[in-house]
Amino acid sequence: MEVPCLLPVLLLLLLCPAGAPFRICAFNAQRFAQGKADKPSVMDILVKILSRCDISVLQEVMDAKGKAVTALMTTLNRFDGSGPYHNLTSPLLGRGNYQERYVFIYRNQKIRILDSYIYKDNHPDRPDVFAREPFIARFSVPIKELPELVLIPQHTMPSKAESEIDALYDVSLDIQARWRTEDMMFLGDFNADCGYVAKKRWGQIRLRQKPGFHWLIGDKADTTVRENTRCAYDRIVVHGERCFSAVVPGSAQPFDFPKEFGLSEAEALEISDHYPVEVELNAACWGLQPARPAGLLLLALAILSGSVYGI
Template identity: 80%
Template sequence: MDVFVKILSRCDIAVLQEVMDAKGKAVPALVAALNSFDSSGPYNHLTSPLLGRGNYQERYVFIYRTHKTRLLDSYTYEDNHPDRPDVFAREPFIVRFTVPSKALPEVVLIPQHTMPSKAEAEIDALYDVFLNVKSRWNTEDMIFLGDFNADCGFVAKKRWGQIRLRQQPGFHWLIGDKADTTVRESTRCAYDRIVVHGERCLGVVVPGSAQPFDFPKEYGLSEAEALKVSDHYPVEVELNTACRGFQPAGVVLLALAMLSGSGYGI
């Protein structure tokens, strides 16, 4: 729990994936521990419905500092596109937040954890989600983030040219193909990604801030210790919320934390 809390205390908004909190006790316990640890809160959270097929279901969880941002709206994407029905193993849960910036007053976050065997189709279908959000909320300022399984055999290099989220103009992939988002030293895969759309949104991204967070190195953990927390690094990006000519610069930190500590049901 202490490692979870340290990671989350870096963030103004964090998204957790692979949350399997059947009894509904783990996430409130985590947020309570975070509020006790970090006086820069208070933190609140929003949990998606159970998403998935059959007996394997997950939740997305958003944890955010309430004095830095306000939750405006949320919905679960209806996976019923006439050309690509039921393409997502876990439907996107889409959330709109305020941002303390005149340049970017609000932003939409769209996390996605793809099924490895269907990664190409699900990443491509996120473009349909983009169009759905654009129509529903009349905005183009969005951040897609999550374990896309976007590397190491799940997405062939020759297929990137046919994936609309990659090829349509306006989408900026901030975590590159050569990044390593895996904890195990035996693997080097860019599974987890952050993709920004909208010129206003891109304009407040702090250059070079999008990267995996090597929490084992930061907290002096062995590989075995780190794997009890997650087998993925969180990926993160900073948004500069300062107006030009004003100091100090305010920064919102957005992170995806792929956390799955079985002892806490997350």
Template identity: 55%
Template sequence: MHCPAVFLLLASGAEAFRICAFNAQRLTLAKVAREHVMDTLVQILARCDIMVLQEVVDSSGNAIPLLLRELNRFDGSGPYSFLSSLPLGRSTYMEKYVYVYRSHKTQVLDSYVYNDKDDLFAREPFVAQFTFPSKVLPSLVLVPLHTTPKAVEKELNALYDVFLDVSEHWQSKDVILLGDFNADCVSLTKKRLDKLALRTQAGFLWAIPDGEDTTVRASTHCTYDRIVLHGERCQSLLLASATFDFPRRFQLTEEEALNISDHYPVEVELSWSVRRTEPLSLATLLLLSMLLPLLPPSLGLVV
């Protein structure tokens, strides 16, 4: 008798590595110095192995070190370090991209600000390559972008060129694009969204789906914040993706939450190793062949 091939999916190395992006809405020294703001920000950051902060507008340079000091005091899973861009922008209004990361789990291998020769971005991406604790994927490239609402379509199409540049620079297709893309509602219609190169070109997985509300205000429902994965190895490690509703988790009123930000963080969880299929033993196959006819069809088990 020929026994059918049966395989069991095993999640090997189940511990997840969480990568997050958060528009912290005009993050300044004065803002983080407010105790309830600091406490909430620390709890948000402590959930992530790498957090990409956007809208850091602190001109003193002291806000992030102060935040890191409190974060390292709060959470025993540190220590945490950070990597910051220089202020980026076209006028007197400038923002920084800041990576906050658990330095015992990951390290920065390299970073650079994208050479925006044609001035397509209000805040050109500050891309970074990190080590990743996986034999399947030893390093990972992150490309953050905070678009300007007036030029969302232009900037997101230009983000595809950044992906090509990054892929060539590090000879890697495993890239995560993330940040406040403003990719919804009045800033970008669904019709225009679907025509973006990041949608029409093969290989891009939009982990935060259309229709997911990433805004704090009850009066808005927009999927502004996104995480997009490229690369077979990177995508094979994806365990979960979500927005983090921090007002509900920390029992904040809308007014209290808006003191932190008008955006939710978005996140993905990656496994430390790829899910793989392993053949079952002959004894297990024989046992299954006897038990399968007794199982209800609703279980949907296929051999």
């Protein structure tokens, strides 16, 4: 039987369906360093979490020599063949002895990094507001209506959460001036609840009040692992109508990894005291147009039965 030229296209559509969701995640990995990298049980759960995401942004990575991140990437690429996964890691950021890295982990076959920079925290009206300056990256992504997307992770200092969240608005203006884009996503552990941001203060926080910013993780969400807490610390905020239009409705949520992987609270706390937060975007696979699964199935059956092109 001669294989028709249409068959490779069909297989591509079946294996990589256009319109498949593109998932972006943010995770406070709670003091991720060599000690955690040396624990197989911790690394096993971490790579299972990361393999669910096309782009992940890790915060609270306290890996001074970079060896823990290298070990994580090696383990992730061995675990999941849908990569290869690459990473973009910031320098150590922070004041005094408490310093962290932001780490972007992404599937290299789908995604390219176009540019990145560390925000200069020298606004004349609000100098040195961030305990850890935002590390900003611009990506090329496989989304037809949204070919580029800027990601801005932020892990605020709890006692300065209100001012840091507010100052992310200044970051958005800086990005628009630098890259002439409005399509951006702020994500991470904002410490945006439970005493760190008073309800009466939300009205003065520009990232919340200025038009065009869409908060996808609401105030009633629980992004904490401990059963005795219920706090919406971790958030995802998008800006730009193309970006907001690409969001799959209802997809932004915390990922309850202890429930998913059958962990006790004590076991989960070995990984982190935070849930990851995630959102899905409607993505065309390598620019292909959306196809109807039923139509693909009928075409596959036709080819296999030899009814196409007289096979």
